Each structure stands twice: as structure tokens, then as C-alpha cells.
Amino acid sequence: MASWFVYVVACRDGSLYTGISTDVEARILRHNDGRGARYTRARRPVRLLYVERKRNRSNALRREAAIKLLSRAQKMELVGVVTS
Numbered sequence: 894m895a896s897w898f899v900y901v902v903a904c905r906d907g908s909l910y911t912g913i914s915t916d917v918e919a920r921i922l923r924h925n926d927g928r929g930a931r932y933t934r935a936r937r938p939v940r941l942l943y944v945e946r947k948r949n950r951s952n953a954l955r956r957e958a959a960i961k962l963l964s965r966a967q968k969m970e971l972v973g974v975v976t977s
Contacts, residue, residue, distance in 0.1 A: 896915065896946055896947070897946075897947045897948070897950050898917045898944050898945065898946055899911065899912075899945045899947060899957050899960065900917050900941060900943060900944045901972055902921065902939040902940060904936035904939050905939070909965065909968050910932055910933055910939065911957055911960045912930060912957065913953040913954060913957050917941070921941050925939060942972040942974070943972040
């Protein structure tokens with residue numbers, strides 16, 4: 894059974910994108926090739942900030958939804974970026 898991952902990337906415009914994948918490295922390459930999510934196509938390149946492993950797709954989707962509900966400040970804290 895494959896592990897699923899929740900990830901957060903920083904886009905060129907400073908925005909954050911959260912997604913899930915079984916292969917984060919390949920997914921980041923797809924984002925940067927313009928074959929990833931529609932949101933990231935116009936905001937390339939993206940830079941990986943955070944990865945969290947989950948047991949299954951259902952858990953990954955729930956965590957993705959929870960992260961998307963966080964404020965920007967909370968997301969930055971999650972990924973370990975200090976803001977002042």
C-alpha cells in the first residue's frame with residue numbers, strides 16, 4: 894500500500910499551494926513543467942516548503958483540507974517560516 898503525502902509549495906508570486914501526492918518529487922516537477930495544478934501554472938516555479946506523510950489517501954485529503962483552512966500566518970508557522 895502506497896503512502897500519501899500532503900505538501901505545501903511556495904509559488905513565484907509568494908502565494909502558497911497545498912496538495913497531495915504519492916510521489917512529491919515527481920509532482921513538484923510536474924508543477925514546474927506547467928503540467929501540475931491549474932493554480933500553479935501561472936505561478937511557476939514552485940518551491941517545496943513542507944511535506945507530511947499520511948497512511949492513506951483519505952487521511953491525506955482530510956489533512957489537505959485542514960491546512961487549506963489555516964490562515965497564511967498559520968501556514969507559514971506550519972512550514973517553519975518566521976515572519977515578523
